[in-house]
Amino acid sequence: xQADAAGNVCFYTITTAHLIIDIxxxxxxxxxxxxxxxxxxxxxxxxxxxSDFTYLYESSQxxxxxxxxxxxxxxxxxxxxxxYAVNNKAGATPAQRAVLDQAILGVEQATGFDxxxxxxxxxxxxxxxxxxxxxxxxxxxxxxxxxxxxxxxxGGSVIGIGGAGSGSGNNVELLRGKLYIVKGGYAIADLDDxxxxxxxxxxxxxxxxxxxxxxxVSVQTEIMWDTLPNPPLTAxxxxxxxxxxxxxxxxxxxxxxxxxxxxxxxxxxxSIDMWRADTAEH
Ligand SMILES: [Zn+2]
Numbered sequence: 001x002q003a004d005a006a007g008n009v010c011f012y013t014i015t016t017a018h019l020i021i022d023i024x025x026x027x028x029x030x031x032x033x034x035x036x037x038x039x040x041x042x043x044x045x046x047x048x049x050x051s052d053f054t055y056l057y058e059s060s061q062x063x064x065x066x067x068x069x070x071x072x073x074x075x076x077x078x079x080x081x082x083x084y085a086v087n088n089k090a091g092a093t094p095a096q097r098a099v100l101d102q103a104i105l106g107v108e109q110a111t112g113f114d115x116x117x118x119x120x121x122x123x124x125x126x127x128x129x130x131x132x133x134x135x136x137x138x139x140x141x142x143x144x145x146x147x148x149x150x151x152x153x154x155g156g157s158v159i160g161i162g163g164a165g166s167g168s169g170n171n172v173e174l175l176r177g178k179l180y181i182v183k184g185g186y187a188i189a190d191l192d193d194x195x196x197x198x199x200x201x202x203x204x205x206x207x208x209x210x211x212x213x214x215x216x217v218s219v220q221t222e223i224m225w226d227t228l229p230n231p232p233l234t235a236x237x238x239x240x241x242x243x244x245x246x247x248x249x250x251x252x253x254x255x256x257x258x259x260x261x262x263x264x265x266x267x268x269x270x271s272i273d274m275w276r277a278d279t280a281e282h
Contacts, residue, residue, distance in 0.1 A: 050242045075247040115141070145191050203228060
């Protein structure tokens with residue numbers, strides 16, 4: 001088990017019969033939309049209503065843009081693309097690389113975010129010092145194929161990890177003094193533990209969803225269930241899609257839009273060590 005900066009612990013199990021610990025013990029219902037929500041969602045379908053989602057980046061800051069169940073949460077800038085690097089230290093096959101592309105597409109379709117590939121990262125995949133640099137420049141996100149050698153937290157039965165925070169650049173920024181946004185994160189799968197392409201797809205969807213801001217739910221039909229079922233889920237459920245819609249591009253409002261060119265300063269009072277470690281038991 002691993003704890004995050006807030007002392008929360010989670011397990012991500014790979015079969016259906018193991019101990020589940022709900023991270024926050026919170027069942028959130030309903031959301032408060034950002035004011036002035038645009039009606040133009042740029043093609044992201046609004047899913048049927050479901051409250052089977054929770055957010056990951058809880059913050060006491062009043063500038064945290066999203067609210068759910070009376071708490072405030074950070075998210076990524078819904079008006080900007082997310083640049084990413086791929087780090088293939090563990091030697092994913094072309095077929096496994098294609099699975100990552102499939103997962104990225106799935107998150108794009110649910111969030112409206114545009115993930116833009118920058119290049120290959122070859123630096124650290126340790127969660128304390130994720131290296132987002134590529135020969136073509138630094139990315140905001142790193143998607144990694146790893147194992148316990150390169151990402152020590154993947155030791156034992158941990159199959160993946162995802163969240164915000166990396167060792168390069170600012171990970172939380174303040175848009176024009178108004179809204180905190182996440183600017184750095186990662187989603188990493190353990191190729192020693194994720195055995196099939198469907199397990200890899202389910203794991204990457206789960207970890208990227210952590211990275212963009214979803215937390216676990218206790219609903220078995222959702223990718224964000226803290227268990228990878230057998231056979232694995234390979235597409236987001238309706239609760240997942242509600243959560244991703246509500247922190248994705250459809251939330252690019254007048255309050256967000258137009259701010260992305262503003263000077264930014266990184267707040268000093270926020271932890272950037274926010275992630276979830278997901279554990280499998282074989
Ligand atoms: Zn998880």
